[in-house]
Amino acid sequence: MxxxxxxxxxxxxxxxxxxxxxxxxxxxxxxxxxxxxxxxxxxxxxxxxxxxxxxxxxxxxxxxxxxxxxxxxxxxxxxxxxxxxxxxxxxxxxxxxxxRFSPLTLAPVSTVIEKLPHFGERPATSVAQVSERDLDRRAVNTVDEAVDHVPGIQFVNGQINIRGSTGYIQGLNSRVLLTVDGVPMNQGDRGGIDWDLLAVNEIESVDILKGAGSSLYGSAALGGVVNVTTRDVPNGLHSRLRLTGGAYADPPYAIWQFRSSPGLQGGADLSASYGNDVAGGSIAVGDRHSDGYRQQDSEDHFHMAGKTRWEPSQGVRVDISGAWAVNRYDVPLSWCNRGKCDDRGQVFQPFMIDTTERGARTDSRKAYLAAQIRSTVSPGFAWQARASLLRTHFIDVRRSANEYGIGDRFGTEARIESHPDTNRSVLVGGEVTFSRVSSDIFGSHTQAELAAYGQSEQQIGSARFSGGARLDFLAVDGGSLTAVASPRIGITIPTDRREQDGGILRASIGRGFRAPTMAERFVHTFALGFEVIPNPNLHPETAWSFEIGHTTAPVLGTFRVDAALFWTEAHDLIEPQAVLVPPDTIKIQLQNVVRARLAGVDATIIGAPIPNRLITTLGYTYLSTRRRLAGDSTTGPLAFRPRHLLTLGADYTVGSLDVGADFRFASRPERIELEGFVDPRRVPVKVLDLRAGWSRGPVAFRLLVANALNYIYNLVPETLAPVRTVTLTVVWAH
CATH class of the missing domain: 2.60.40.1120 (Carboxypeptidase-like, regulatory domain)
Structure with a gap:
């Protein structure tokens, strides 16, 4: 000290x-x-x-x-x-x-994801990146579609799992924190993530920190952090137009048909910017429509975004950014089981819905505004501050009843960064977050979080040591404070100094936590035919995460390997439980009941067998989970966690033409939540995506065939995953 x-x-x-x-x-x-x-x-x-x-x-x-x-x-x-x-x-x-072009070189680490610049240095925790090139060549419309291809990551009906961190609970929580340019963006009421808040047209890259990140980011970073970096405002006048159009495949069997013509989708995004050495600004608008691939599955989406930068003096920069998005989408709550629709003699109809759910839809609005200032006082000293507001507003329209929720999340943070010498860095900061919710199913409540954190890195010989901690204080509705400490230490050691981009050994251990959201504490609604009752006595989930990994130097100049062993011991995980209310009524309540272990191997091989032409990737994650309820000695696997995840990718480029393919495999989850109360059907995931692109000057064409084999599967009970979709994207940039 x-x-x-x-x-x-x-x-x-x-x-x-x-x-x-x-x-x-x-x-x-x-x-x-x-x-x-x-x-x-x-x-x-x-x-x-x-x-x-x-x-x-x-x-x-x-x-x-x-x-x-x-x-x-x-x-x-x-x-x-x-x-x-x-x-x-x-x-x-x-x-x-x-x-010099070198596809095997590790991507530079974002200065946001670690809150400190790493010039050629690797952090002690695994970090993955989705670059602008990845976003362009995959021709995706939302961030989650691209992140889903990163090894060790799986999306389950819109909820992100990093090494099995989250599982799935419909409409609630995320054990992964989303930040946009370093600003937290998890919802103030439900704690979930709106992946469509920003269009891909406005995004430069995505960085993913695997493992507990609470020592810097606090709540929700129990399983990791995803940071979206938006496009900066360049000098000069620039514009960009992105047009998409496509169609969904018909059901593979005539008896599953539910409409007479193919479902279509399309959209347009337009952005423009102007800047000079002192100031600049950009604005973007976009609109999308989808007929969907199931009955009652159409969606309309409109968004706007803007960003300004101002550099009033040397070393001082001010950024102001914001976005607003409106969604209206029909909700196919669950597929139709026998007798609940025109089932045509089938046990279930995966493309149709229960007739009692006809007309269900959700109207959603979300917006954020953020301001940041960074002042570089000298090469060895800088400070940074930010303030932000995130608002979400949803209305669920159902036959039985309508539900609504308005959530606000206010945040402010200030930090100081110092480099006493070239081998040492120190980061000290504080953060305040205030959330409030008004809802007919969550009630009206507030939650405040006050935190202080610090981190230091020191180079000793060839090894680089890092250590830090964060202390969070939480209060709900102005009540008593709950304190949570989140320390972390790590080390990186070069294992091959024969070349600049040599191998690195890394190890880290840290504690993460996630505070219960106000929706989890106070939700009172109906789901799957059961009444869901509140539990205001929920307390934070916590976990200790350990990782040891190694990244090799390029082998024979054609490939390199990154592999990590990870181990997480989690306590007080929140899961839905069936409770008996006397005399004989069964209700659902979220409770801190689970102690869990998540352990496994996360490995990636990147190859360039034909330099400047062919690039290949292979990612494999083995995940072993063990779950034990409070007061129960029996154990079992965690829900919605596949034991095996495999991703394969290949890209071949010839001049202006490139072709590629991605394959994703996930083994059948051993367990789902509320098994015995819901349809248990589930199968492994086997999805092949094919793509091709051509670019010349300012124009680029991208063709994507997602789920090319039209594999029929589901990730959560009674909810069909996307079928084959063919999309053509045209981009003009000036």
Whole structure:
């Protein structure tokens, strides 16, 4: 503690010394060996707070750079990182960097996901990335469709599982935290995630932190963190138009047919921006419609988004962003079982719905507004602050009754980042979150969270150590405080220094937690024919997560392997339980009843057997889970967790043409929630996606055939997963 406090006078003296030396703005371009610009490259000075990203034209500008000799690191997805020493003078602060194409190079770590810049350094916890190229070539419409291909990750009816973290509870909670440019975006009432709040057209990349992230991010980061980085506002005038159109396959059997013509989908997204070295702004609008692939499955979606940046002085930047989206979608609550519709003599009709659910729909509105400021006082000292508001509003229209909920989440955070020397960094911050809900099924309630956190990293020899902790205080409806501590330590050690991008061994252990949402505490509704009753006495879920992993250096120049062993011990997990209310009524209540263990192996192989042409990926996750109820010695597997997850991918490029394929396999879950009360039918997942693309100048065409084999399966009871869908996407960018 005394060492940390003593840093600040030293930093002030360092800043004064640097000021005497002179600070300039380093600028230039980042390009490949053919002279083509490289956008979104990270440019930074090792061991400092100084970093920036190049724009779509490859231009970058880095403020507060001291004159003299500096050590610059440049990274970009798909290119070998560049470490170089540059001599900077007041009269010459322009430097261009050239990167070499290298598909096996690890993607640079987002400065947001770890809250500290890592120039060429890898964190002690597994991190995966979905790049802009991945988003473009997969021609997806929402973020979750792209993230679903990341090894170790599976979406179950819209809820994300990182190494089996979440499972599935309809309409409630997520044990993974979503952030947009570092701003938390989980709903204030239900704690879930709206993956369609931002259109793909506005997204630059997605970073996924696997494992407990509560030491920096607090509640909901029990299973990991997903950060969406939106497109920055580049200099000059730019515009982008994205058009999509497609059709759903018919049911594979005539007896399952439910309409006379194919279902269609389509949409349009338009964005425009203008900026210079001082300020810039962008605006985006979009609209989508889908007929759906099942009976009563149509959807209409409209969204708007905007972003501004302002750099009033050297080293100071202000960003303001926001988005608003409106959804109206029909709800096929569950498929039709015998006698509940025109079943045509079948035991069940997966494409049809129960006639008593005709007309069910949901109207949903969500919006966020966020403001952030970062001030780089000197190369060794910076501070950052943000404020945000997220609002969600839904109306469920049902035959029996209508339900609504309005949730607000206010957040503010401030942090200080210091680098006393090139081998040490310190991060200290605080965060306040206030949520409120007004609903006819959740009631009217508030929840406040107050937190302080700190983290330090130290290079000792070749090893890099990191350690930190966060202390959260929670209060519901102004009641007594609940305190939760979340420490974490980690280490990374290079295992191959023969080349710049060598192997790395990593290990970490940390504690995560998730506070019960107000919806979980106070929900009072009906589901599956049962009354769901509130439980205001719920307390936080907690878990200790351990990981040890290794990333090899490129082997024979053609492939590299990343593998990790992970182990999580979770306590007080919240699950729905059937409770007997005297004399003989069965009701459903969410309770802290589960102690669980999740352990396994998460491995990825990236190959480039034909350089600059063929890139292949293989991901495999083995997951073993054990669940034990409170007061019960019997054990069993956790619900909705497949034991095996396999992803295969291949991309081949020839000039302006590229073709690719993705295959996903998930074994049949051994257990589902409320088994015995719902239809237990479930099968393994075997989904093949095919894609092709052609680009020339500002125009690109993308063809996607999702679920090309039209494999019929379900991830949750009585809910059919998407069938084969053919989509054509056209993008024009200027």
């Amino acid at each position: 005394h060492r940390t406090i003593a840093l600040f006078p030293a930093l002030a003296l360092s800043a004064a010394t640097l000021g005497a030396q002179g600070l300039v703005a380093l600028h230039g371009t980042v390009h490949d060996d053919q002279g083509a610009p490289i956008g979104h490259a990270q440019v930074g000075l090792r061991g400092t707070t100084l970093f920036t990203r190049s724009d779509a034209s490859g231009r970058y500008r880095l403020a507060q750079v001291p004159t003299g000799t500096v050590h610059v690191r440049v990274d970009a997805v798909g290119y070998a990182g560049l470490d170089t020493v540059v001599a900077i003078s007041a009269d010459s602060a322009s430097v261009d960097f050239q990167l």
